[in-house]
């Protein structure tokens with residue numbers, strides 16, 4: 348069986364800086380993979396290369412064996428890859444339902460649906476309601492996004508990413524800036540997502556990582572330092588060194 352996502356020897360430089368240096372990894376269908384590593388390791392850059400927001404200097408990305416390299420972000424989205432960003436991307440004056448309906452109508456597989464039939468417009472409405480349920484915002488559909496708490500806004504961002512019914516969901520630090528309670532809530536929401544949505548998640552909170560991930564990939568200075576099941580990665584002395592030891596960062 349071929350992996351859902353294959354990253355092959357990806358390289359990305361910013362001027363003299365090699366942000367990624369020959370990174371390869373494969374994510375199986377239904378897998379929940381965590382991507383960890385110190386600040387500046389290249390995690391977000393890897394997401395940007397997968398989604399077409401940046402072009403690599405070398406290597407390629409394949410979804411179910413088909414190369415994505417060179418596709419624009421909207422074309423990558425249409426293949427079934429959705430992502431959330433480290434920074435918020437909501438319409439603060441629109442309510443929760445409207446934010447979700449717009450995301451559903453802009454469906455990664457098509458273009459904007461605004462001039463579609465009533466049936467096609469009704470579908471995003473139903474989809475928005477289902478997604479609101481999925482991200483714990485069913486009671487907040489009529490609330491303007493800008494009036495939600497910080498944690499709820501992050502839940503809504505997850506909803507926006509889910510509204511396109513992705514096969515592969517990339518989440519960049521979904522619990523960043525959250526209180527412990529908000530983090531626990533988000534972790535439960537993520538754990539409850541259907542397995543049909545394969546997850547690749549960048550996360551600094553190790554409790555979140557160890558409660559969600561089937562496998563962990565550790566990036567360090569743009570290279571894969573370690574990869575494997577959570578217990579194996581935890582026991583890897585190189586990982587220990589990067590996070591807790593005499594390393595010069597993290």
Ligand SMILES: Nc1ncnc2c1ncn2[C@@H]1O[C@H](COP(=O)(O)OP(=O)(O)OP(=O)(O)O)[C@@H](O)[C@H]1O
Nearest residue numbers: 361364365366384385386387388389390391392393
């Ligand atoms: N557009 C860019 N132009 C120049 N340098 C960049 C750009 N994007 C990232 N970098 C640099 O590339 C390196 C990797 O950055 P990246 O954002 O991928 O790290 P990260 O692992 O996501 O870190 P963090 O945990 O802090 O989010 C860093 O040194 C960063 O400063």
Ligand SMILES: [Mg+2]
Nearest residue numbers: 390391392433
């Ligand atoms: Mg980052």
